[in-house]
Structure formats: structure tokens, C-alpha cells
Amino acid sequence: MHHLKLSALFLLQFLCFFSTLISISCTESEVQALLAWKSSLKDPGCLTQKWSYNISNDPCRWEGIQCSEAGSITNLCIRACMTDGTLDKFNFSSFPNLTRLDIAYQNFHGEIPKEIGTLSNLLVLSLIFNNLSGEIPATISNLSKLTHLDLSGNQLTGSIPKGIVNLSNLYYLMLGQNNLTGEIPTSLENLSNLELLEFSYNYLTGIIPRSIEYLTRLTFLGLSTNELNGRIPLEIGNITALQQVVFSYNNFIGVVPPFLTNDLLISRGPLTMSDYQCSAESYR
Numbered sequence: 001m002h003h004l005k006l007s008a009l010f011l012l013q014f015l016c017f018f019s020t021l022i023s024i025s026c027t028e029s030e031v032q033a034l035l036a037w038k039s040s041l042k043d044p045g046c047l048t049q050k051w052s053y054n055i056s057n058d059p060c061r062w063e064g065i066q067c068s069e070a071g072s073i074t075n076l077c078i079r080a081c082m083t084d085g086t087l088d089k090f091n092f093s094s095f096p097n098l099t100r101l102d103i104a105y106q107n108f109h110g111e112i113p114k115e116i117g118t119l120s121n122l123l124v125l126s127l128i129f130n131n132l133s134g135e136i137p138a139t140i141s142n143l144s145k146l147t148h149l150d151l152s153g154n155q156l157t158g159s160i161p162k163g164i165v166n167l168s169n170l171y172y173l174m175l176g177q178n179n180l181t182g183e184i185p186t187s188l189e190n191l192s193n194l195e196l197l198e199f200s201y202n203y204l205t206g207i208i209p210r211s212i213e214y215l216t217r218l219t220f221l222g223l224s225t226n227e228l229n230g231r232i233p234l235e236i237g238n239i240t241a242l243q244q245v246v247f248s249y250n251n252f253i254g255v256v257p258p259f260l261t262n263d264l265l266i267s268r269g270p271l272t273m274s275d276y277q278c279s280a281e282s283y284r
């Protein structure tokens with residue numbers, strides 16, 4: 001009896017050890033890349049506790065990390081962790097199966113590396129409220145599966161990459177509160193899945209392209225506080241899904257179009273606690 005108990009315990013230990021081994025060996029290159037990046041950070045913030053690699057600790061169970069059944073990292077989300085550093089040492093080609101990359105409300109600075117374009121399975125990219133500078137890399141248009149792109153609240157300069165109009169799966173496109181210049185891309189017709197478009201608080205110039213009328217699913221359109229001019233296209237009134245339009249502080253000419261009623265001039269509400277957490281609600 002005693003003997004049986006012991007061997008059952010041994011078997012259990014063996015299984016646990018083995019399953020840990022499997023998941024670690026599957027993600028070995030990813031875990032090494034993750035830890036190399038962590039050690040490049042000026043201050044890893046709360047990651048010091050959250051991501052520490054040892055044999056009894058499955059990286060797929062680290063906070064903010066999710067893996068596929070095969071043990072490859074699919075989600076990486078760290079929010080409000082007081083992390084200070086750059087993305088320079090983030091080895092993008094080590095994470096071919098990443099579908100969600102969310103590094104929000106931190107102190108990341110430096111540029112968004114052009115290698116971000118290698119994350120060909122990415123669905124969600126959120127780098128909101130950091131201190132990232134430089135231009136939005138043109139390679140972002142390589143991320144053809146992207147449904148959610150949020151780079152709001154950084155110091156990004158330059159113009160919106162033209163290729164963004166090819167990201168036809170996007171339903172959420174937020175580039176507000178940056179230092180973007182240049183014009184809104186003219187051919188928006190392929191962005192027909194877009195539900196939220198927020199470009200407010202930048203230095204965008206030129207007109208609102210008429211092709212905006214093809215964004216038939218749009219519910220929120222924010223273009224406030226830019227240097228846009230010309231007439232507001234009346235075609236926007238054809239977008240029946242539209243619930244909120246924010247156009248204030250621009251250089252528009254002509255009459256206020258009839259669809260811009262006071263009811264529609266509502267800005268986004270304040271941030272809530274859930275904005276600081278990595279939950280599915282963050283993306284809807």
C-alpha cells in the first residue's frame with residue numbers, strides 16, 4: 001500500500017515535470033527572446049516578478065503571456081507595469097505565432113522598429129500611451145490580418161503610411177494624440193470593416209477624402225484638433241452606422257453639415273480601470 005502511494009506520487013511528479021518540460025522546450029527560442037528583451041529594459045518594472053524563468057515555472061503561465069496548444073506564444077500583453085525601455089531588442093522574428101501585442105500605459109520610448117512587419121499573424125497591436133517617437137513604419141501595412149491598431153498617445157511624427165489603406169480587416173484604427181503630419185490617405189475604400197477611426201490631436205492637413213463614405217460600418221469618427229481644411233464631405237451623412245463625430249478645432253470652411261447635430265458631438269469618456277488591464281474587453 002505504502003509502495004503504491006509512493007509510485008503514484010512519483011508518477012504525478014514525473015508527469016508534471018514532463019509537461020513543464022514539453023511546454024518549455026516548445027517555446028525555448030521565444031522565452032530566450034523574451035528574457036533577452038526584458039534584460040535590455042532600463043527598468044523592467046513589474047516584469048521583474050512576472051517573468052522569471054526557471055524549471056518549475058512554465059512561461060506560458062507568466063502573467064500577460066498566452067500560448068497556443070503547441071506551446072508557442074500567441075498573446076503578449078503588459079499594461080501599466082511602469083516599464084521603461086525600447087523595442088530595439090525585441091526580436092520580432094522569434095514570435096511568428098504572435099496574434100496580440102499590447103504594451104500600453106508604460107514608458108516605452110524610441111522608435112517602432114520596421115521589423116514589426118514580420119509579425120504576419122498579428123491581429124491586435126496596441127502601443128497606446130507610451131513615449132514612442134519617429135515615424136510609423138511603412139512595414140505596418142504588411143500586417144494584413146490586423147483588426148485592431150492603436151498607437152494613440154505617443155510622440156509619433158511623419159505621415160500616416162499610405163499602405164494602411166490595404167489593412168482591410170481593420171475595425172479599429174486609433175492614431176490620436178501624436179504629432180502626425182501630412183494628409184489622410186485618399187483611398188479609404190478597402191477599409192470597409194472600420195468601425196472606429198480616431199485621428200484627433202495631430203497636425204494633419206489637407207481635406208477629408210470623399211472616399212470616407214465607403215466606411216459604411218463606421219460608428220465613431222474623430223478628426224478633432226488637426227489642421228484639416230476644405231469642406232466636410234456631405235457623403236459622411238450617408239454613413240448610417242455613425243454615432244459619434246468629433247470635428248472641432250480644424251480649419252474647415254463652409255456650412256456645418258446637417259448630420260453634425262449636437263447629439264453627435266460627443267467625445268470619448270474618461271479612461272476606466274479596465275483600460276489598464278489585459279482583458280478581452282480592451283479590444284472591443
Ligand SMILES: *[C@@H]1O[C@H](CO)[C@@H](O)[C@H](O)[C@H]1NC(C)=O
Binds near residue numbers: 049050051054056057
Ligand atoms: C522560480 O520562479 C518562481 C516564480 O517566479 C519564484 O518564486 C522562485 O523563487 C523561482 N525559483 C528559483 C529556484 O529561482
Ligand SMILES: *[C@@H]1O[C@H](CO)[C@@H](O)[C@H](O)[C@H]1NC(C)=O
Binds near residue numbers: 071072073095096
Ligand atoms: C508556430 O506555430 C506552428 C503551428 O502550431 C508551429 O509549428 C511552430 O513551431 C510555432 N513556432 C514557434 C516558434 O514556436
Ligand SMILES: *[C@@H]1O[C@H](CO)[C@@H](O)[C@H](O)[C@H]1NC(C)=O
Binds near residue numbers: 029033091093094
Ligand atoms: C532572432 O530570432 C531568430 C529566430 O528565433 C534568430 O534566428 C535570430 O538569430 C535572432 N536574432 C537575434 C539578434 O538574436
Ligand SMILES: *[C@@H]1O[C@H](CO)[C@@H](O)[C@H](O)[C@H]1NC(C)=O
Binds near residue numbers: 116117118119120142
Ligand atoms: C512581410 O510579410 C512576409 C510574410 O507574410 C514576410 O516574409 C516579410 O519578411 C515581411 N516583410 C517585412 C518588411 O516585414
Ligand SMILES: *[C@@H]1O[C@H](CO)[C@@H](O)[C@H](O)[C@H]1NC(C)=O
Binds near residue numbers: 107
Ligand atoms: C519622452 O521622450 C522625449 C524625447 O523623445 C523626452 O524628452 C521626454 O522626457 C520623454 N517623456 C517622458 C514622460 O518620458
Ligand SMILES: *[C@@H]1O[C@H](CO)[C@@H](O)[C@H](O)[C@H]1NC(C)=O
Binds near residue numbers: 134
Ligand atoms: C510633439 O508635439 C508637442 C507639442 O507641440 C511638442 O512639445 C513635442 O516636442 C513634439 N514631439 C516630437 C517628437 O516632435
Ligand SMILES: *[C@@H]1O[C@H](CO)[C@@H](O)[C@H](O)[C@H]1NC(C)=O
Binds near residue numbers: 141163165
Ligand atoms: C495595396 O495592395 C495592392 C495589392 O497588393 C497594391 O497594388 C497597392 O499598391 C497597395 N496600396 C498601397 C497604398 O500600398
Ligand SMILES: *[C@@H]1O[C@H](CO)[C@@H](O)[C@H](O)[C@H]1NC(C)=O
Binds near residue numbers: 165187
Ligand atoms: C484594394 O484592394 C484591392 C484588392 O486587394 C487591391 O487590388 C487595390 O489596389 C486596393 N486599393 C488600394 C487603394 O490600395
Ligand SMILES: *[C@@H]1O[C@H](CO)[C@@H](O)[C@H](O)[C@H]1NC(C)=O
Binds near residue numbers: 234235237238
Ligand atoms: C450620399 O450623399 C450625397 C450628398 O448628401 C447624396 O447626393 C448621395 O445621393 C448619397 N448617396 C447615397 C448612395 O445615398
